[in-house]
Amino acid sequence: MLKKLSATFIYYDAAMTTAKRLEHFGETVFATWSRIAVENNAINLGQGFPDFDAPEFVKEAAIQAIRDGENQYSRSAGHPLLAHAIADTFEFPVDAMEEVTVSCGSTESIANVIFGIVNPGDEVIVIEPFYDSYLACLSMAEATPKIVTLHSPDFTLNEAELRAAFSNKTKMIIVNSPHNPTGRVFTHEELSLIAELAIKYDVIVLSDEVYDKLVLTGTHTPIATLPEMYERTITLRSLGKVFSVTGWKIGWAVAPPKFTTAIRCSHQFTTFCAATPLQVAAATALRAPDSYFIDYANEYRKRRDTLVDGLRSVGFQVHSPEGTYFVLADHSPFGFDDDISFCLHLAKKCRVVGIPPSAFYHQSKEGASFIRFAFCKGLETLKMAVERLQAIG
Ligand SMILES: Cc1ncc(COP(=O)(O)O)c(C=O)c1O
Structure with missing residues (x-):
């Protein structure tokens, strides 16, 4: 109808x-x-x-991978070449085999994190405006979103409103910086406030950093690098934006093994693995010179x-x-x-x-x-x- x-x-x-x-x-x-x-x-x-x-060297790498016979399912958590290349891009030590999960775009990683970790009724703090898949995935997981608004005109985090959103029922907070759609890059102070509250309430941080290479003014601080934050943070990044290959849908989640196990549990039943030749090409792309x-x-x-x-x-x-x-x-x-x-x-x-x-x-x-x-x-x-x-x- x-x-x-x-x-x-x-x-x-x-x-x-x-x-x-x-x-x-x-x-x-x-x-x-x-x-x-x-x-x-x-x-x-x-x-x-x-x-x-997309740049020629990235396209050529994909064509070459297909010609080289990289055409069957890869390791579910990601082709080893790509897992190692991803680990090498991180600002903190990452175990390529135990802490990296490659997915069909970071959109799939968002779903994997939420489906793998969040239980029905859990509260998850979402900062609005938000990337639209967050709320849809929380709804599919039957979780309860708690919204904190970035107010115009400067879209900074309001400390009182953020504090009020945290409680003993909070399971996770989703943080996106650089932020779509406001273009904000959260300051060290804003991220430190999130970290302070996440530690106080024992909350997991899902840090969506798909625009980490698109910092045009200021600097991007990965929240996992703040004190005591590595062990409670899942970091998402993506190939699509930085190599102009949004249609390839290659993304990844990097997290301590306790979270990675849960993320992989969802990933193996959602897509199992991302497109193998594109993963191999992604490994070449990520090793591009500075x-x-x-x-x-x-x-x-x-x-x-x-x-x-x-x-x-x-x-x-x-x-x-x-x-x-x-x-x-x-x-x-x-x-x-x-x-x-x-x-x-x-x-x-x-x-x-x-x-x-x-x-x-x-x-x-x-x-x-x-x-x-x-x-x-x-x-x-x-x-x-x-x-x-x-x-x-
Ligand atoms: C904030 C944010 N997160 C995640 C994604 C999804 O990226 P991908 O294409 O890797 O699934 C996007 C895409 O626009 C985005 O803006």
Whole structure:
């Protein structure tokens, strides 16, 4: 049965078939807004995938791996070549065989951590706005989210609100820095506060660091490197962002063996292993020289500045992102009721698509005054988008 929710949104009526724990989630905003981009022949600054190709040496490594016969299931926890390459990238000692679990993107790792460790009824602190799979996985695990909001305009952690969220029922906190969608890179003080509370309440930290190489201003501190934090932290990272291969879906979880056992228990029954030739190519990619990562961040600084300056020149209020390839722009100066009506206006009038970020909030209504743009696009695309946005009024 088709349900027409508005002129643009058509969903199958989820209540007919979808289990109760998922029926209120519907289609992800990324699918919806990518479709709207196509319908309006718009520049898609919605979903975070690059419109430029992966580096040649990474593509060649995948082709070579296929030719070399790396085409069957790998070791479930990850091809040894990749597990060792991952361990070598870490800022602290990591046992490649005992502490690394490779998954189909870090999205699968998020699910593995939650399904492997969190019990029904456990409280998990989630910082909003959030990457949308956190809440869906918590719902599938029948856990209880406790939300802490990063308030605009600067999106810093509010100490009193964070303290109030912790209790003896808290099992885990999910921390994402560099943070999608605000572009915040949490300061040492913010991470130390999380660490202090995690230790006090004996809480596990799921640290989503998929943008660790996309620090554009300031420095990223892996929370596992803070005192007494290694033993309670699971760190997630991903290949897709840093080598422009989001479609390869190679991610990993690094955690002490007690957590890794639980993560692998879920992983063996969800996907068993990630694509073998892509794992082998990922091992080559991760051993790229430092200059690759320096150039990579410098290119993104140019993209960020082009988009942020352009958005400001058109009239948006923008908190310039310190990391990631996303920017949250405040559209209030244009007088729209909410983010969805603003995003639709932009798609139709300017032929530019961004994501309405209320989908990344559970508690606060603050998302309604923002739009999220992704700047993982060529400079020409970003300049053209800014030019089109001149027609906004
Ligand atoms: C914060 C965050 N975590 C995890 C992911 C998932 O990454 P992957 O493509 O490796 O599954 C994303 C992707 O956009 C993200 O933004």
